[in-house]
Amino acid sequence: MSDERDPAPYDALLLLSFGGPEGPDDVVPFLENVTRGRGIPKERLKEVGQHYFRFGGVSPINEQNRTLLAALRKDFADHGLDLPVHWGNRNWAPYLTDTLRELALAGHRRIAVLATSAYASYSGCRQYRENLADALAALEAEGIARPRVDKLRHYFNHPGFVRPMVDGVLASLAELPPGVRDGARLAFTTHSIPTAAADTSGPVEGHGDGGAYVRQHLDVARLIVDAVREETGVDHPWRLVYQSRSGAPHIPWLEPDICEHLEELHAEGAPAAVLVPIGFVSDHMEVLYDLDTEAVARAAELGLPVRRSATVGADPRFAAAVRELVLERAAAERGEPVRPCALGPLGPSHDLCPIGCCPARAPRPAAAGADSPYA
Template structure:
């Protein structure tokens, strides 16, 4: 038996994710949850939902979260970490409030949260913290004893997140025709967000053009590009950070260039091939499946440009091991012990507690698991 690992003071881990429909009848109600409060007509949501209907109305994200849950539970058991793992979503079952209610009724009072977003941004961090505060308020209204909830730090530069993506690029290069393999370029993709949200991502000190959101993605892209150059022996392989999945009003500036525009530009510049590397996504959910595997791949075929798409981290055992490491790191810090955070790149480890002004909300709302939490 492995030596038992100590997660004290934490008694549970909560996997917190976006959620997705699991059948055609779920698509519009799911999108109503996602766009709640925006007054978008149902007919418009049906149009937006066509991406899901192309795949039978099923988003792969829930099954991918189930696979990650299995990987985490196996890793924890194999390494003597007695920490139960629960799962709650923002927009679909299992809903976050229901899961927190279950955690409380199971007797858990100190909960660590793992969000399926590795980077700093409003939608990738602060909004999840707002969701936690909303759910805690609902439990408080029911008269339940509230747990204390903390959130694991951003893990974009943890080796267990980066190394699987390096291997994914190497595998994708090997899938390309041999005559274009060495000259293939890399397009690191992530979700586009409004430039105003990017500029205010991260701590107040990190605010500025692109904020922490762009800086963190660039750091990961450099790590992967440098490792691929070393392991393939191909130096100076061109690469660029590009964006996908824009969904906002046309008059609002969002991060660019879009992946399809980038493929056109690379083709015109004479690129022999491109590997699309979705570093901004933990798993191969709908935005990877449609925006890259369907839309961008079709654009490349139209151009006659060879492309490959590398894998996301998903339920890779090295990622599960990284989460175990982050749990232990945070538990040691909470116990007042010395901690040596594990990270790669130039930016260092992210903060444990989001400070005031970090990834500010569009409209101020309470947010849990931060310095300004009303539920400390």
């Protein structure tokens, strides 16, 4: 790169996340935002909201995004990268459209976007691109000159994302009693999605059983297992499992569920397990409830010792990885040679989502891709 601190052509970074309620009165309106267009009755949303009410109506995700925002700003400043960092959400304040409006009115014209989802899938990638397109259309309707937005590539196999999870597994193993530590199984967890959505995740040429969504998670799991083996000398049996299913029972979703897997491990005589939430950037509600509450309770009922390893969160190595992703993409946009950083056989993901990548059930405009109406 001609200047490793040069973010041009970008003049801002947008942290784009899911959002979550920050009090009891927020829960149902938040869930209405999440499920908009599906016709779900308010009484049903109140039932679903019990997970949030259990924790005072507060999801940890917004506070964790504030912490990550601070970590990114500190890392950028410490490394002489003059690039403002802003934050917008899909489903709760600060809303994406509001943040983009503020950026556009402040004169920002080219914005790099980091989504808090590391993997390819409709809900983890294309839907965020649709949200960006909706926000840009809203600005245009208001007569505001819309900026160009470029979503940074998937970072599931960037060392700054993988290494903190390796350390989390090592720490969790060390917490287990010595008598069960070496025999502990590793249960790598991610959000379950409909199998149809998994099969069509990633570029068209890779569509098939599980698509890029499953392949990328398996790649990360293997990277972690190999690193743990190298550091401990122990080859821990492992499996990719799923959590947080929310769809209709008749629609096939990725399996097995983490609680079912714990039952299988107990039946097999496994002495212990470490739950490794590789599908989540931070400890938000689905980690706090589905793993730390439900899965841990099920393991206790079975008498199976478990530990839950940490997510990446605002680890300084992840903040550094984001800086590297921004500078990598900036150099590529300037036409300079780039060597993207990635671990494992899948290599670095694409910068520009191709046509047909992670398609929606009903076609909708999506920004930051080869099929974007906003060049």
